[in-house]
Amino acid sequence: MKEKLSKIMDEALSQIEASGELEKLNDIRVAFLGKKGELTSVLKGMKDVAPEDRPKVGQLVNEARTKIEAKLEEKKETFEKKLLEEKLKSETIDVTLPGKKLSQGHRHPNTITLEEVEDIFVGMGYQVVEGPEVEYDYYNFEALNIPANHPAKDEQDTFYITKDILLRSQTSSVQVHEMEKGKLPIRMIAPGRVFRSDEVDATHSPTFHQVEGLVIDKNITFADLKGTLQEFAVRLFGEGTKVKFRPHHFQFTEPSAEMDVTCFKCGGKGCRFCKGSGWVEILGCGMVHPHVLEMSGIDPEKYTGFAFGIGLERIALFNYEIDDMRLLYENDTRFLKQF
Amino acid sequence: MDTSLSWIKAYVPDLDCTAQEYTDAMTLSGTKVEGFTEFDKNLDKIIVGKINKIEKHPDADKLVICQVQIDEEGNEVQIVTGAPNVKEGDKVPVVLDGGRVAATHKDGAAENGMKIKKGKLRGVDSFGMMCSIDELGSTTDMYPDAAADGIYILSDNPEYKDAPVGSDAIELLGLHDVSFEYEITSNRVDCFGMLGIAREAAATFGKDFVPPVVTKTGNDEDVNDYIKVKVEDNKLCSRYTARVVKDIKLASSPEWMQRRLASVGIRPINNIVDITNYVMEEYAQPMHAYDLDKIEDSQIVVRRAQKDEKFTTLDGQERVLDDTMLMICDGKKPIGIAGIMGGENSMITDDVQTMLFEAATFDGTNIRLSGKKLGMRTDAQAKFEKGLDPNNAMEAMDRACQLIEELGAGTVVGGAIDYYPVKKEPFTIPYSVEKINALLGTDISEDEMVGYFEKIDLPVDREKKEVFIPTWRQDLERLADLAEEVARFYGYDKIPMTLPSSSATMGGLSDKLILENKVRNVVEAYGFCEGMTYSFESPKVYDKLNLAQNDVLRKSIVINNPLGEDYSVMRTSALGGMLTSLATNYNRRNKDVRLYELANVYLPKQLPLTELPDERVQLTMGMYGEGDFYAMKGVIEEILTRLSLKGTVTYDPAAQKSFLHPGRQAKVIYEGKEIAYFGEVHPTVLKNFAIGQRAYVAVVDLAELIAMPKEAVKYTGVAKFPAMTRDISLMMKKELLAGQVEEVIRKKGGTLVESYELFDVYEGAQIQEGYKSLAYKIVFRAKDRTLTDEEVTNAMNKIITTLEEMGASLRK
Numbered sequence A: 001m002k003e004k005l006s007k008i009m010d011e012a013l014s015q016i017e018a019s020g021e022l023e024k025l026n027d028i029r030v031a032f033l034g035k036k037g038e039l040t041s042v043l044k045g046m047k048d049v050a051p052e053d054r055p056k057v058g059q060l061v062n063e064a065r066t067k068i069e070a071k072l073e074e075k076k077e078t079f080e081k082k083l084l085e086e087k088l089k090s091e092t093i094d095v096t097l098p099g100k101k102l103s104q105g106h107r108h109p110n111t112i113t114l115e116e117v118e119d120i121f122v123g124m125g126y127q128v129v130e131g132p133e134v135e136y137d138y139y140n141f142e143a144l145n146i147p148a149n150h151p152a153k154d155e156q157d158t159f160y161i162t163k164d165i166l167l168r169s170q171t172s173s174v175q176v177h178e179m180e181k182g183k184l185p186i187r188m189i190a191p192g193r194v195f196r197s198d199e200v201d202a203t204h205s206p207t208f209h210q211v212e213g214l215v216i217d218k219n220i221t222f223a224d225l226k227g228t229l230q231e232f233a234v235r236l237f238g239e240g241t242k243v244k245f246r247p248h249h250f251q252f253t254e255p256s257a258e259m260d261v262t263c264f265k266c267g268g269k270g271c272r273f274c275k276g277s278g279w280v281e282i283l284g285c286g287m288v289h290p291h292v293l294e295m296s297g298i299d300p301e302k303y304t305g306f307a308f309g310i311g312l313e314r315i316a317l318f319n320y321e322i323d324d325m326r327l328l329y330e331n332d333t334r335f336l337k338q339f
Numbered sequence B: 001m002d003t004s005l006s007w008i009k010a011y012v013p014d015l016d017c018t019a020q021e022y023t024d025a026m027t028l029s030g031t032k033v034e035g036f037t038e039f040d041k042n043l044d045k046i047i048v049g050k051i052n053k054i055e056k057h058p059d060a061d062k063l064v065i066c067q068v069q070i071d072e073e074g075n076e077v078q079i080v081t082g083a084p085n086v087k088e089g090d091k092v093p094v095v096l097d098g099g100r101v102a103a104t105h106k107d108g109a110a111e112n113g114m115k116i117k118k119g120k121l122r123g124v125d126s127f128g129m130m131c132s133i134d135e136l137g138s139t140t141d142m143y144p145d146a147a148a149d150g151i152y153i154l155s156d157n158p159e160y161k162d163a164p165v166g167s168d169a170i171e172l173l174g175l176h177d178v179s180f181e182y183e184i185t186s187n188r189v190d191c192f193g194m195l196g197i198a199r200e201a202a203a204t205f206g207k208d209f210v211p212p213v214v215t216k217t218g219n220d221e222d223v224n225d226y227i228k229v230k231v232e233d234n235k236l237c238s239r240y241t242a243r244v245v246k247d248i249k250l251a252s253s254p255e256w257m258q259r260r261l262a263s264v265g266i267r268p269i270n271n272i273v274d275i276t277n278y279v280m281e282e283y284a285q286p287m288h289a290y291d292l293d294k295i296e297d298s299q300i301v302v303r304r305a306q307k308d309e310k311f312t313t314l315d316g317q318e319r320v321l322d323d324t325m326l327m328i329c330d331g332k333k334p335i336g337i338a339g340i341m342g343g344e345n346s347m348i349t350d351d352v353q354t355m356l357f358e359a360a361t362f363d364g365t366n367i368r369l370s371g372k373k374l375g376m377r378t379d380a381q382a383k384f385e386k387g388l389d390p391n392n393a394m395e396a397m398d399r400a401c402q403l404i405e406e407l408g409a410g411t412v413v414g415g416a417i418d419y420y421p422v423k424k425e426p427f428t429i430p431y432s433v434e435k436i437n438a439l440l441g442t443d444i445s446e447d448e449m450v451g452y453f454e455k456i457d458l459p460v461d462r463e464k465k466e467v468f469i470p471t472w473r474q475d476l477e478r479l480a481d482l483a484e485e486v487a488r489f490y491g492y493d494k495i496p497m498t499l500p501s502s503s504a505t506m507g508g509l510s511d512k513l514i515l516e517n518k519v520r521n522v523v524e525a526y527g528f529c530e531g532m533t534y535s536f537e538s539p540k541v542y543d544k545l546n547l548a549q550n551d552v553l554r555k556s557i558v559i560n561n562p563l564g565e566d567y568s569v570m571r572t573s574a575l576g577g578m579l580t581s582l583a584t585n586y587n588r589r590n591k592d593v594r595l596y597e598l599a600n601v602y603l604p605k606q607l608p609l610t611e612l613p614d615e616r617v618q619l620t621m622g623m624y625g626e627g628d629f630y631a632m633k634g635v636i637e638e639i640l641t642r643l644s645l646k647g648t649v650t651y652d653p654a655a656q657k658s659f660l661h662p663g664r665q666a667k668v669i670y671e672g673k674e675i676a677y678f679g680e681v682h683p684t685v686l687k688n689f690a691i692g693q694r695a696y697v698a699v700v701d702l703a704e705l706i707a708m709p710k711e712a713v714k715y716t717g718v719a720k721f722p723a724m725t726r727d728i729s730l731m732m733k734k735e736l737l738a739g740q741v742e743e744v745i746r747k748k749g750g751t752l753v754e755s756y757e758l759f760d761v762y763e764g765a766q767i768q769e770g771y772k773s774l775a776y777k778i779v780f781r782a783k784d785r786t787l788t789d790e791e792v793t794n795a796m797n798k799i800i801t802t803l804e805e806m807g808a809s810l811r812k
Helices: A002-018 A022-033 A038-048 A054-090 A109-123 A151-155 A173-180 A222-237 A290-295 A312-320 A325-329 B005-009 B019-028 B194-205 B255-263 B271-283 B364-374 B379-384 B390-406 B433-440 B446-455 B479-490 B511-525 B575-587 B629-642 B683-688 B702-707 B738-752 B789-805
Strands: A134-136 A165-167 A186-195 A207-217 A243-250 A253-262 A279-288 A304-311 B002-004 B032-038 B044-056 B064-069 B076-081 B091-104 B108-115 B119-121 B124-126 B128-130 B178-183 B228-231 B237-246 B288-291 B299-304 B310-312 B318-320 B326-329 B334-337 B355-362 B417-419 B427-430 B466-469 B593-603 B614-624 B649-652 B660-670 B673-681 B695-700 B724-733 B753-762 B771-780
Touching (some): A002 A022, A002 A038, A002 A054, A022 A054, A038 A054, A109 A186, A109 A207, A109 A312, A151 B364, A173 A186, A207 A222, A207 A279, A222 A279, A222 A304, A222 B433, A243 A279, A243 B019, A253 B479, A279 A290, A279 A312, A312 A325, B005 B178, B005 B194, B005 B255, B019 B032, B019 B178, B019 B194, B064 B128, B076 B124, B194 B271, B228 B237, B228 B417, B237 B299, B237 B390, B271 B288, B271 B379, B271 B390, B299 B355, B326 B364, B355 B364, B355 B390, B427 B479, B433 B446, B433 B479, B446 B479, B511 B593, B511 B614, B511 B629, B511 B702, B575 B593, B575 B614, B575 B695, B614 B629, B629 B649, B629 B660, B629 B673, B629 B695, B673 B683, B673 B702, B724 B789, B738 B753, B738 B771, B771 B789
Parallel strands (some): B228 B299
Antiparallel strands (some): A134 A165, A186 A207, A207 A304, A243 A253, A253 A279, A279 A304, B002 B178, B044 B064, B044 B091, B064 B076, B091 B108, B091 B128, B237 B355, B237 B417, B288 B355, B299 B326, B310 B318, B326 B334, B427 B466, B593 B614, B660 B673, B673 B695, B724 B771, B753 B771
């Protein structure tokens, strides 16, 4: 009996070992452990075994069953592992094929640039405000210390609707609206469209955008203007950006300046973007002219302030190395989707 | 404004700097140098040579072989030339082997010059080149004595005849010089002249400023015996000075004057014209010379022109004047347009004997406006426009007469006419060291400040704390102006950088801008790219958009001075720009294009404008390719959701937009207000814009949405009880709209209806002609209990009954 069991077990184990596929294992299970299997038939033959030997035989049968089952399980795992490996291998894909995208829209490079500028100034406590694009001559010129027939008016080729109403040629007009509200201190930026009678070409457009800045408070100094705009330049163009202030003239500021930044393409070494100078002119600025304060009802003996005007397109064009301003107003989606 | 370094050095003799140093320092002290040109940039090893011998070339008819002496010791080089104008004994500019010239006869100008090397011409050695003026980088306009076609024969010019052989020809010709181009701001009238810029240069570099010393001129005659001057309009002419020069000897001006004029791009003509130009450049005071013998009645009258008065200027053009313009006249007729251009009838010609010099001060604004009206822009006008200092006029006049005498160009008659009824007086501005430092954020001492004022010729009274302002500094009016003078000489770069330390303020965007950003985010998520178009439109766009003659969109603001008809009105809709942009993309074969623009339209409250128009910010969307009417509608619905606009929305097909497909358009009514419209573009409009496939547009009046109350977002519990769904399939006439069916579902279903969804629309076979089938899935749910079948059936029955009353029938 013992030999018989041992033989059955050896036979089963060797068949399992030799089996080549998963399905075969089941056949082996049925052949040995199934209802009509060999081990089962041994159990069925228990009635022929002496009663005192029965527990012993039973134990041997169970041991044999356990061993065969363990072996079956072991072999099954091997097969399954192998199958999984094969399956995974067959499912290999070309990861270099293009990704699938939802067709998202893109913001205009002008808007992206404006948002960067807004973030910087909002972080410094500036309110973002707006003013009318069709404007009274008074706000665009007169209240900015540019009286009727002043030659400075000619420097900006202004579109007129009537004698007194025009398309604003500068966002500086918003300064006056803010000052007239009479709420001090003021820290504002005013982005928006401006209009000048320039023929369309690679660097000119009759419509473009400016961002005006105005700070009015007690004890505001030219040093504050310099510090603020340097902070702005460094945040916009990155650490290491240097600024240079040059004297200039604007009717509504005194002293006035233009600010250059180290060329963000070459870092100041000189390249074709900065025409070899290493510097790029970014904005005009100055201390608000006392007469401008007076006209808007602010006492220049008590309050001082500074103002600046940034050409948005100029920054966008430089930032993205766009060489033709017309692209900004053509709206070719192949252009717009690059930003 | 241009100056040459040599001309500036004439007044700042100690100035010693490179062109780059000059550019940087002047720019930082407020005189912006935009760029410079070094005349000798491409010139090297060019000397005065003397042709000792000329022989024929053995193998070329057009070439000659010259033995050219290149130093005083008598050394010669052999140079072969094809120039026809050389002869033995001529002194010529010679570029030696290894030198450089700006251009060659054969190849023209080269940006970085041309190197000249020894070589063979038709087998004969040549060790250099004799130069024409073009090869030296200039022109015969600037060097009238140079041959137009051939070598520049220096020895033909008496002033160059004795130049030593072997000396630097570049030096001789004044080409070791630099021309600077400035951007002079309109407030610095004084810097439109050499003396003004030289004064700035002297102050910038800390050198002495040496202006010309103007000496007394004139014989013992009296100018009043020659001419009388009457000024009828002293508002437009605040000063009129005149002097007379007789026995005029027209000739070339001397080389030094010719060179200085040429160095700033002014062509030398003759001594009289050159002196006039020279003084205008030097003093920024335009002058005019009249032929006195052509002036009738020995009289000058300065008056306004008559309306439609005709006058021929010295360029031969007939001009039509009006009564705002100022004229210079003699006893009988006009002889010049004041400050702009003289007349043909009184101009200096070669046989001039006696002339009248005029240096006047005219009203800048009047000159500017007159020039604009006449379409003229002369050098004199450009200077007068800035508003000149009247105190400069007589000084310039005397300087011109001094040059007349020095150059021997004629005899100056004694005395001067000087009409100057109201003398412009200098004034003073009090200064405060504390206030200037407070404005600049600096700590500059009084000594330093006074030093800056004085070096720019602003005398200071330290006791009275006053700065004396000469009349040529009309830009200085108050303390802030003095602060700028201090700042620019202290150095803008030395002023510290600080941040405002005073009151804290809250930064942020307005509600309008926040809403605009939300809208951008939605439409971009739906694939729309942001575009920008001009605020101007062509009036032709109304026809392209199929607008009726009385359409309100045709009421647009007209620009008085537009760039052209295409940009002549302010848009009342951004659709023209949008459709043009779609067309651009279509034309370039871009597929599936979606664009939006967020910008203002300009709606006049009345025309012509008497007050500012209504500027409304609108969202304009346009698309073609993938997507249809309902795709556009989906975006609008999403915008309303994201803006928390949860009120009642209806889509009314009666939008009546002539530029949209009549059967595929809707206006969007939110809480009774029209907030948007959208639809498929009308085929005729598509054709007008040359878009070759169906396109859809939408216009959302954001200005309206900004004002609307938004419902605050509040959490509602996620449903705990099960929902029951019922499907209904309805057959109805086509005219009955889904919107009407849905309204019934909402109203009759009541609070139990959680949601509904249209899952099928069918027209065609199996359906009666003129009918359609709609199928809805309706979801019922209560928040507080599980609904019974009976409750749902009751609700469904109400819905169905009502729909049946409207003519719909249930499909079984």
